[in-house]
Amino acid sequence: xxxxxxxxxxxxxxxxxxxxxxxxxxxxxxxxxxxxxxxxxxxxxxxxxxxxxxxxxxxxxxxxxxxxxxxxxxxxxxxxxxxxxxxxxxxxxxxxxxxxxxxxxxxxxxxxxxxxxxxxxxxxxxxxxxxxxxxxxxxxxxxxxxxxxxxxxxxxxxxxxxxxxxxxxxxxxx
Numbered sequence: 001x002x003x004x005x006x007x008x009x010x011x012x013x014x015x016x017x018x019x020x021x022x023x024x025x026x027x028x029x030x031x032x033x034x035x036x037x038x039x040x041x042x043x044x045x046x047x048x049x050x051x052x053x054x055x056x057x058x059x060x061x062x063x064x065x066x067x068x069x070x071x072x073x074x075x076x077x078x079x080x081x082x083x084x085x086x087x088x089x090x091x092x093x094x095x096x097x098x099x100x101x102x103x104x105x106x107x108x109x110x111x112x113x114x115x116x117x118x119x120x121x122x123x124x125x126x127x128x129x130x131x132x133x134x135x136x137x138x139x140x141x142x143x144x145x146x147x148x149x150x151x152x153x154x155x156x157x158x159x160x161x162x163x164x165x166x167x168x169x170x171x172x173x174x
Contacts, residue, residue, distance in 0.1 A: 004057050005056050033096065034049040064171050070111035100130050
């Protein structure tokens with residue numbers, strides 16, 4: 001198993017899109033990259049803690065290649081938007097990758113280079129140290145599955161899930 005920590009807007013969307021892929025064993029929503037110990041969602045939403053909403057994605061490389069996990073990350077959000085994704089604005093919604101070691105840093109860099117080609121350049125995705133991970137509150141975990149009719153999920157998460165399913169159909173859960 002391999003685990004990546006990635007931030008690209010609201011963690012509900014990343015969680016939902018990754019759960020749509022075969023080989024993804026678990027997704028945990030949480031907070032990383034800030035200066036406050038054990039932050040709450042309300043604190044992170046202020047944009048003053050320095051944390052990003054992120055996901056910890058654990059996957060089986062024998063079922064889904066690491067390149068697909070990373071390419072899906074750059075598919076499910078717009079890495080050219082600085083400190084935002086659509087109407088979600090603030091540093092907590094930044095595009096960031098948190099490598100655990102030099103090998104992951106190299107993988108992440110190669111993925112960012114591929115994504116820069118697809119997006120026509122202008123990526124603002126940062127590489128940040130893998131610091132302390134704080135799991136988000138229980139109600140944020142697997143939010144889309146628990147709240148499929150929620151307005152934000154329908155308007156924002158569903159299109160991202162569909163985009164990932166369309167691009168990586170051979171890995172889509174049936």
